[in-house]
Amino acid sequence: MLIRLTGGTVYDPASGIDGQQQDIYIQNGRIIDKPLGEFKVDQDYDLKGKVVMSGAIDMHTHIGGGKGNIARTLLPEDHRQDPVHRSDITRSGCGHAMPSTFVTGYRYAEMGYTAGFEPALLPINARQAHMEMGDIPILDKGGYVMLGSDDYLLRLLTAKKDQKAINDYVAWTMHTAKAIGVKVVNPGGINAFKFNQRKLDLDEQNAHYGVTPRDILRVLATAVKELGVPHPLHVHGCNLGVPGNVQTTLDTIQGIGGLPMHLTHIQFHSYGTEGDFKFSSGAAQIAEAINNNKNITIDVGQILFGQTVTASGDNMRQHANHKHASPNKWVTMDIECDAGCGVVPFKYKDQNFVNALQWAIGLETFLLVNDPWRIFLTTDHPNGAPFTSYPHLIRLLMDRSFRNDMLATIHPEAQKMTTLASIDREYTLQEIAIMTRAGAAKLIGLKDRGGLSAGNFADITIYTDNTDRQKMFEKPDYVFKDGQLVVVNGKVVSTKWGTTHVVKPDFDPSVEKGLKDYFDRYLTMKLGNFKISDDEIIEDGRGSITVHPLSS
């Protein structure tokens, strides 16, 4: 079947197309060049006056894995506010802060998103993450496997094993967990919490291993680079949420020594200690450091006001933050000599000084970082806000007067502590397309996604241009996933199953010798039973695995 999208205004940063009128042809799920000679168009969509972008990609969203399911279980009262009925083509479920898997897929698609990446795939919990993501319809998905507080890595470091040994272990773990990236969360800190340490600065030693977060970041970032994994080491840094952590973040950037590194939800790591409340914005310093260090990419982790739930691997910091739980219930877990998690419900309030300034810090960061290819639009769903708030966030970025109207309503002391009102910048459609499409695909290393040139998969979103950018982005006219029309006028009209994106870096098979001994002596599962097979993702007939090329 040949589909033609006729006359739309195309924003395709991957090809350098910035708002030009172009026709797009789709066949067998992919975008093709205009066929030569005579041809018959089976379906033609008149898109004159419409905005055409590729499907959006959320490069950091907690959509799969145990902590999300704990968050769901913890909050029945939140689900009851947002029940989702079944239909002839869609399953029932719940929405708001931590939606059910099916609803996650529908609502992302209904906003024009066609892929989401779970950033915290614990090796021991990766099966669950993939099973949950296997129940998310329409979207493509993938995960970044979490290392850095696992006892095996820390033992390698204490034993002064060489970088090759680390690389083999990292690559092996990526294979067994079916990952496309590597993440580190509070490097070594989750482990230190098990030894009753309650904070861990960049250069502070783990009480048992004597290893510092700086050591861990450096070996993991090196491993990721040497293995040719396209996505740089994905870092949730030390001291999340701690006033003064802007210095930690700046030191982290310097400490990585030019290696590629992605700093995630940087808003939570950009706090100073100035002012009457000893809490201030470090966004300008952070933005300057990002602008000056081309090896660094970030996503923001914007907070937006309202009820949500924070679900993180960082049980050390989540435990410290539990006193802010709203409603007052929370969970932490130590997990399998592998990692941990912490789930704390939050209600961000515009009349709370800290929350209001967090909101402003996130926006300052977006607006002060110059290069849209190195900054990504996230709320760290659900931690800063549910992903369904993205259209509102896009309006805040694209519409200065709307932003300033909102700014005028927040806690007055927070208004005094932010430079937001003085920032004129408004994001362009092309910059939004970079942050949420082309840039994200490039950052993750997705081949044939995130662009609209021939050869790309036909993940395409079409909007009606509207100066109210929130309205525009919350209700696309059409969304195609792999060439299939899945959304019309912001509602799912058909469903399908996306693929799971992975990379498979090489490793020396002898790495399993040390691992088998370790599993037999200390863990609770046999090595052979730990490894996730491809079958587990594809055997139900819905899932598939797409292996992406390594960087050379």
Next chain:
Amino acid sequence: MIEITEVPSPFCGIGTDDLTIRVEGVSLKVIDNGCAINTPAFEQAITDTSPRVNGKEVHLDIAIAAAAALLKDTHLPVIGGCATDVNGMRGLLALADRVGAVVDNMNFTGARNNFLALQDSGWMNTTLAEVKNRCDLLVVVGTDLEAFAPRFFERYLWNEEAMFLDDTSAREVIYLGKSPSGSASTSPTGKQAQLLPCATEDLPDVIAVLRALVKGQPIIATAVCGIAVADLQALADKFKAASYSVVTWAAAALTYAQAELTVQQLSEMIKDLNNQNTRCSGLPLAGKEGDQTANQVCGWTTGYPARTRFSAGFPEYDPFLNDTKLLLANGEADALVWVQAFNSKSVPPETTLPTIVIARSGMVFTKEPEVFIPVGTPGIDHVGHAYRMDNVVAIRLKKLRESGLPSTAEVLNAIEQAL
């Protein structure tokens, strides 16, 4: 004849995955690392392989059509049991969504003691590998742990080596409430567990006093329900002196009204201890009859644990009103679907309602159900996934033999298709 090693078990809840099983045709024999729970569960013979409708053996297609026809005209079917693997639960929830059924895991009334505490105030928990490598004090509350999981001590406490303990046999075990039925809790060097016995229904009083002592509150009484307050003070002191203490309980063993308050009291005590410069964690015991699996899959599919109804067209969770027993007793339900792929002895509750049973081969009924479809057991007849007690770890179940029995998922998906 073949021998399969490193076989994981979906039966014991503690994720044993070192069994060796000899397979001869369709008969299984546990050769190594069996236990009182796993060995009979694996070795149970296949008796019936043919579905039945109204007691007559029929082809699978006929049974599926009969089940679909029966469900088609119901207003509130209840799907009980919910004892199967991840794919079985996926099929079960899809069918429930389609027909507007109630989904209710058979162990939920026990598990509710945990869910109510979790959903009211939360907890700080740990998992088995942390216990194995870190735990220096294990306090067992109200539960005969070795009867629950015969190999718990061998695998997770008396392991030869631990990463962070010089001598695992120096770990301390203390029973509060119920005393153990055997000697598995005695360390390899002969050190016996300390017992602080009381009646199960006295645990609320005893734990209230223990928590007060942990918080440093003065207690005037000298004894509570037969336990000397001095002994509880010593226990509180041991908690504070330990590096990584663990408190374990089986929610279903707390067999008294409002036992969720006991779980909450324990969980809050654990939080208190973590604010006193030490680490302490909870370890709720579960993982039987697919209970954690049911709650996990229902959790991500609906947002709620596996006592949820779909009759309004969307999921509604009620830990009390969606109880199978209650819905049958007060005449709300109009059909029962019983799904039990693990245990042929776990028969459906007695009812006069039309009943569909999708269960492990060999189930014997006092009243023949309208439709009976024998299915394979996950981890024996087909591959699958099951959650163990600590919820984080899904174990990959193996297929051990070629029985020709369909999986729960295949049967439930086919019924949904036939609607």
